[in-house]
Amino acid sequence: MSKPRIATLWLDGCSGCHMSLLDMDERIIALAGKIELVYGPLVDIKEFPEGVDVAVVEGAVSSVEDEHKIRIVRERSKFLIALGDCAVTANVPGMRNYYTCEAVLDRAYYENATIQAQTPNVGIPALLPKALPLHEFVKVDLFVPGCPPQADAIYYVLSELVEGRIPDLAGKTRFGI
Numbered sequence: 001m002s003k004p005r006i007a008t009l010w011l012d013g014c015s016g017c018h019m020s021l022l023d024m025d026e027r028i029i030a031l032a033g034k035i036e037l038v039y040g041p042l043v044d045i046k047e048f049p050e051g052v053d054v055a056v057v058e059g060a061v062s063s064v065e066d067e068h069k070i071r072i073v074r075e076r077s078k079f080l081i082a083l084g085d086c087a088v089t090a091n092v093p094g095m096r097n098y099y100t101c102e103a104v105l106d107r108a109y110y111e112n113a114t115i116q117a118q119t120p121n122v123g124i125p126a127l128l129p130k131a132l133p134l135h136e137f138v139k140v141d142l143f144v145p146g147c148p149p150q151a152d153a154i155y156y157v158l159s160e161l162v163e164g165r166i167p168d169l170a171g172k173t174r175f176g177i
């Protein structure tokens, strides 16, 4: 039987959820023998591949590029996991939702700038009006809250999926730290 093809993606998040994934420590080695990691920050593949079994996505959808990516991920993945509070609720990126994009950019690049006040505009994807959780754009199959989710919970989720079971997260996760 072929190994499940797993991909991870980092949208508008701080990387803390991926750090928590690495916090599985030596359990990663056992897990690595049962899966094929086909995309993610740890894999040098530029394009999200076709035929992914499980996509694990950190971060909110905050830019036109994020939206483009999450729609491709959904098209190409059988099972999509929203990993962490930013993916589940927008969390920290969503703090800007009380303000316009213009006000946010002014604050970051002019009001708080001591030198070279300017808005970067080359190669920078445009912000969406609000930073939103994944399920506002695509169907999500499993929500794993936490900021970040604990490594134990991530290991449990992946282990169950590898064995062909849908994880029951009742009592195993919580929002926030």
Ligand code: SF4
Binding pocket: 012, 013, 014, 015, 016, 017, 058, 059, 083, 084, 085, 086, 087, 091, 092, 146, 147, 148, 149
């Ligand atoms: S949920 Fe927390 S740890 Fe994860 S990307 Fe968001 S801020 Fe970082």
